[in-house]
Every structure is written in C-alpha cells, then in structure tokens.
Amino acid sequence: MKEIVCKLLVIGAGPGGYVCAIRAGQLGLDTVIVEADRPGGTCLNVGCIPSKALIHAAEEFGATKQMMTGKNAMGIRVEATTIDLARTIAWKDGIVGRLNGGVSALLQKARVKIVHGRASFRDGKTVEVETEVGLQVIRAETVVIATGSEPVELAALPFGGRVISSTVALSLTDLPKKLVVVGGGYIGLELGTAFAKLGSEVTVVEAMQQVLPQYDGDLVRPVQRRLGELGVRVLTGAKAKALSDSGDALAVETADGQQQQLAFDRLLVTVGRRPRTTGSGIEDLDLDRTGPYLRVDDRCRTSMRGIYAIGDVTGEPMLAHRAMAQGEMVAEIVAGKKRAWDKRAIPAICFTDPEIITAGLSPDEARAQGYAIRVGQFPFSANGRAMTMLSEEGFVRVVARADTNLVLGMQAVGVGVSELSADFALALEMGARLEDLAGTIHAHPTRSEAVQEAALKALGHALHI
Template sequence: MAHDLTTQLAVLGGGPGGYTAAFRAADLGLSVCLIEQGGRLGGVCLNVGCIPSKTLLHAASVIEEARDAAAFGVSFAPPRIDLETLRSHKARIVTQLTTGLDSLCAARKITRLTGHGAFVDPHTLLVSSQEGDVRVRFDHAIIATGSRPATLPGCPEDARIWDSTAALALTTVPKRLLVIGAGIIGLEMAQVYRALGAEITVVEPQNQIIPPADRDLVQPLFLKLKKTYRICTETRVAGMTATTNGIEVTLAGKTDAAELFDAVLVAVGRRPNTENFGREALGIDLDGRGFIPVDDRQRTAVPHVYAVGDVVGDPMLAHKAAHQGKVAAEVIAGHASVFAPRAIPSVAYTSPEIAWMGLSEKEAAQQGLAVDKGKFPWGASGRALSAGAGTGVSKILCDPDSGRLLGAGICGQNAGELIHEAVLALEMGATAEDIGLTVHAHPTLAETLAFAAEMVTGSITDVLPPKKPARTR
C-alpha cells in the first residue's frame, strides 16, 4: 500500500545538481523531499566518476613523477602496486564524502527517500522501492536525473568491454587496453591504466584528441602521449567480437587494422537520463538533441517543474549542475536568481592537464569573430622548468577593440587550478591590460597567464614581444 507525503519541493536525483538544490532550498526555509534510487547521494560524480577517477589519477601521477625524477638525479625502485589497497583507498574516500552528504542532509531535516521516482501527474511522484511505495505530493519539483555512458551500436556484451564505471572498478590491469574515444574520460582512464602497466591504444574518429579544445592546447599532451600510447585519430571501430583469447577489434579510417585486446574501454560520451521517470505525465517534450528545455531560471515548460544538470544540455559537468541547482532552489524560494554564466571551465586531468573556458579559437573561426591572441610557452617559465613541467602553454583570446577577455586555455601542470583566474576575469569584464597589470608572484605557474596577456598588449619582456605595436596604457 502506498502512503502519502506532502512537501513544498521534491527533488528527483541525488547527484551534484540534485543534492545542491535540495540543500539550498532547505536553507531557504522550504520543506524538501530528496529522492535518489541509488543507496548513496553524490550521483555519478562522487560514486563512479569525478572523485574515484581523480583518486586513481593521483596514484598514477605519483608513479609517473617517481619515474620522471630520474632526470633530476633522484631514482626510485620500480613501484609495487597492490590493487586491493588502491581500490580500498578509493572506496574510503567515496565513503567519507557520501557519509558527509548524509549528515548534511539530516542536519537540514530533508526527507530522504531511496527508490525509483516517477511522475504520475504534474503534482505527484510515486517512489517505488522494496520497502513499498510512497506517493509524494509537491508544490514544486526539480528533475536532476543525470546521465549515463553512451554505448556503441552492435557492441557485444562481455565483461572485458568496459564503460567508465567498470574501468573505475579496477578489477584487473589488462596487458593490452583499447580506449575508444580520446575525450577527457578516455584519456584520464588511459593514464591510470598506463601507469599500472597496460599497453594503451586510443582510437578517435575526429582529427585530434580532446576534440572540443583548441589544437594548440592539446598538442603538448599529444606529443607526450604518443611516446607511450598508440593514438589513432580519424579512425573508427568497424567491428568488435568477443573471443576466448580477447576482444577482436576491426579499425577503419586513417588506421585500418584487425587487432586483439585484453580489454576495451568505450568512452564515447554520455547520454541524458530523460526517460523512465514519468516525463510524459508532465507533458514535457525533449529538444532536438534529447535534452529537457529550460529557461535561465531552470524552469521547464511546466512552470512549477524545474530541471538541472546533465538532462538540460552540455556541458555535462558537475559544477554546472551544482550552480543550476542553486538557481532553481532560489527561484522556487522567491529569489531573483538566474543561471547566466559567461564561462564554464572544462578540465582534463591528464598529465599535463588541459583546461579551457569561454570562447575558443575554433568557435571564433566558426562565428567569424576576430580575436587578439596571446600565447606564452611554459618553456620560458622558470617555475615550470624547475618543476619539470616545461611542456605547456597558456593562452588568452581578447576582443581586438576593447581588449576584454573572451576566452582562455592552459595546458600544463595544475591547469585545472590555474584556469579560474581567467574565469573570474571574464566574468568581471577584465581586459588583457587588467590581467597584465595585476602583479603575480614570481616564479609561479600562475604568472604564465599574465605573460599571455602581456603578449596581447605587447608589454611582454620574458620573451620577445609579438611583431605588432604595443598597446599604450
């Protein structure tokens, strides 16, 4: 028998967008019911995505740094890797963070339901679980159902063919690993398994790795990876067969081959979870790309129903979802809040890292926009060279007339930390001159962004200035 529960706000999905919305709404005085079908809050990001992958990437970076230290005259014995200990370490971090979310949820007196939620009408959700059904009646709802790994058509079902979740389980280290997709997820997992001893082949149908980023940003990473990986761009998987000895894969395109791998990671993107939660009962249609349309207040076509995160469109990033969750909660609580960022940063936690935000050169060319570009090579950075991180570049794009920052990208150590100065600068309407005149500590990696700005203004002294008149102050 179903029993009823009444709340001001029902949140469907307990990932970064959902739990952030629930927590913010509770802080603003709303009664909140948070519904998550998994046993733990945090969604894909915390449980089988961002956090466990960064834990394994840190282990991989330690292995790599120890190996590279030989160039400084410091040598270590080859690492002894205990997979069980590494898995346990990963699990402890996830548990610590999910337990923290449980405590925050309870402290805010949020009603939490575990089960599959589906709308039965515009003001009712039915939550089903082994313990029974709960009918949740609400004034407002937020859809935050996230996304799942995309699959390849015709891909056989076999335990040796992985998605990102299976790869993060770290059950074994294959001798030969094929990674299909040279995006962020594929290259991050390739780095983990290469450090653990696997031979890596990467296949990418487009003409470069990390296709959304500008080619000059990914080039330093590509030049490094091709020394230890086999990277096949402009190549697709034409066939895949599971055999006793491994997974037979036929490659077609720039590289034509038929090869045998011990495991295959399919990392060809993600798909929004827009089905199986009663969307039809709400009368909400999807857009041409399969996302739920929303306005800048995260409202769907049904005024009291909101949607946030991966289900509303790219970029499918946890930090975007969290900010949208706050906006939706604040709007529901009566605040004048909108989601209108000028830039959302993207980061590939490879070695070196790649981070970018705002307008890219690709987008500028597609839109026919003229830009002033400033690019500073890390080979001229004292801090980068002293840290063995001279392979990298910092780049900014500015409006030729006003000098205002339009976009930026960094390839290098800790790029994911460094990019946020550029994000803030763009949000605040800063110019290349503003960035260049901001005193940065020396020697730091952060000053490479200021040097890139000085390349635009012509005031650079650490390398020869570009051949154009320097801008006057």
C-alpha cells in the same frame, strides 16, 4: 505508507540535485530529495572524484617508475616499485565514502528529507518511490528533475564481460595487460593515460581525425606528445566495427581503409553520455526537448509549469559545477528570489597529462563570431615554477577583443593547470580587460604568472619572452 506532501521535490542527489536541496533547506523550504543510489551522483561515485583519485595514483606510480631508470634529472633513484591495484581502489572507495557521508550530513543539516529508492512520475506533481519498505507517494508544489546521465552503449559493443564502461574501469582490481579504448574524448584519454602509467598496453581508437576533437590543435598537441612518450598507440580516423568470435579482439577499420584486429583483456567504451530520462515516467510527461535533452529556459524551467530540470539531463556542457550552479539558482527562484542564468563562461577541464583548461571563446570561435581579436600566449618553458617541477610543456593563452581589450576567452595546457581555472572564470565573469590581468600582481614563483604574462604579450610588451 503515509503520503508525503512538500513544497519542493528534487529527483536525483547528484551535484545539481543535492546542492538544490541543501540551498532550498537553508531558505526554509520544505524539501524532499529522492535518490536510488548513494548521494553524490555520477560525479562523486563513479566519475569526477574516483577518476581523479585513480589518475593521481597513476601519476605517483609513473613518477616512481621513472626514478627506477636513473634518468631522473633531480638525481632521485629507487630500486623497485609495484602497485597493489586492489588496495588503490580501496583507497579510492574510502574517499568516495567519506564524501557520501558528507553530502548526507549536509542534507540533514539543511533539514531535507531523504527518500531512498527509484522515483517514477504519476503526474507532474506526484511521484511514487519504490523503497525497501514499500511504495512511498510524494506530492509536491514544485519538482526539480536532476536525474543526470549515463554512458552511451554501442550496439556492436554492448557492455558486459570484457567490454566495460568508465564505471567498471574505475573499480577494476586487476590491471589489464592490454586495454583498448574506443573513444578519444576526455573520459577515454583520462582513463587510458592512467592505465598506461600503471603498466597496461593501451590503444585508443578515435573516429575523428584528432583525439579530444572538442579542443583546438594547439591545446591537444602536448597531450598527443605525452601519449607517445607513454607508449599509448592512437588510431585516429578509425572505426570500431565488431568483436571477434572469441570476444577478445576488436575489428577496426583504420583511416586508410585497412582492417585490423586489436587484441585486448578489457575493451573500454567511452563514446559519450546520454541523459537519464527513461524508466522514471519522465518520458510520459509533456516536456519539450532539444534532441534527447530536456529543454529549459534561463531559469531552468521546463515546458510544464512547476517542473524544473538541471544538470546533465538538460544537455551540454555536462559538468558537475554547471549542475551545482543551476541547482542553487533554482532553489532561490522557488524561494521567491529573482535569479536567471547569465553565465559568461563555465570552465571545462580535461585531466589528461598534461591537463587542459578552457573558458570562454577560443581564437577560432571568437573570429567566427565576428570579433577582431588580440591573442597573447605565454609558454611554461619561460616560467620558473614550471622549470623547478620538470614540467615545462604547455602554455597559457588569452583571447581579447582588439578594440576594447575585453577578455573573451582563456585557455591553458600544462601540468597542474586545472588550479588556474578559477582565475579564468573570475576574469570572464567580472568582465576583465587585458589591462586588469596585466596589472594584477601574481605571486612569484607560480604557474599563475603565465596568466599575467599572456595578457602582457597580448598588449605588446611581454616581460619574460
């Protein structure tokens, strides 16, 4: 097969990789992208998009079941409800397929050459790809590593059979009667909550003293209350030990040292993700690392000239939108533009019930960095739109410097608050002060009014509480 020579080679067509390739193509760079699976990476195929589809289906089904009880405050009642999970999964797969096609079309529009297969480095400028029609060699002036991440497997609980990863959980066509989730982070709670709404009996096992340990307690408490309402059993400070001999129960050591056996139909392990850096020759390159991740500078350059790395392979936060921003920046750098990574905040969302958003510094993080701060918090129980949607749980919080009122961070927990994330990121990126947020007219009645009210509270003159 004829050797391909190009200006830019992108390895991996996930959110970071395909955005990098599209932008490079737009800038006139001769670009090749290599992908072993479908375009879109983990996020589109087995992560962000399919999980949100399942979460939405579960929310709709859960709301319908609530109407059957006759306790619905709006007076709506239904007689019966069932779910065809196989049809739900087919609907989810249809969405993924449409987006796969969209990514491929955008790459083609940008005149990016797509090579399907698994890439392996020969050296820092050359890769070989095992394609369906044979070995393809590609030489490039510049290479971008965007190979993403994969679920962490526990030695005592290897994937297979009834022990599943999030990838398998998103493709189940039969609802497990009993689901045990090992790992109470955002992936475990998002999926655990969805399956609980669909009708599974769910138990969450978390080694730390709090589920969602990366968030502060004020944000997590509404989620914990909702888990209780849904009948989800949560064991914190608990350690998953081993499977039973029959393979249908998990031995757990609880916080008080007691031993328990948790029976399950499926055991979902969600204890984190690791960078995908093995099996592609990356391990043989002389690339500096920070722990398991590839080390990069503020332009996403690795320690080898002409090799960049973006996305999950470079470490936390493992977020698709971070990877996209890095990919766009790298394409522009390769095209000769002056760019550097200087982000004040990258919003992170946990799609639990209720949802959590964080951007910038929490109150504790700001104090730890030596700031004297003002904190304004506005509850959704005082928000008209939240009342009309029967979803008054949660709040919006603003953290600002006490001396200048510069906004350092914003957080929220509540139904649908993920749509406020752009407000949070924009305020932080533009260096907003409390007065800017308080002086911006927010439409009524919307949840976004809580942002303005939180700023007013921090300034000492809240209007509606």
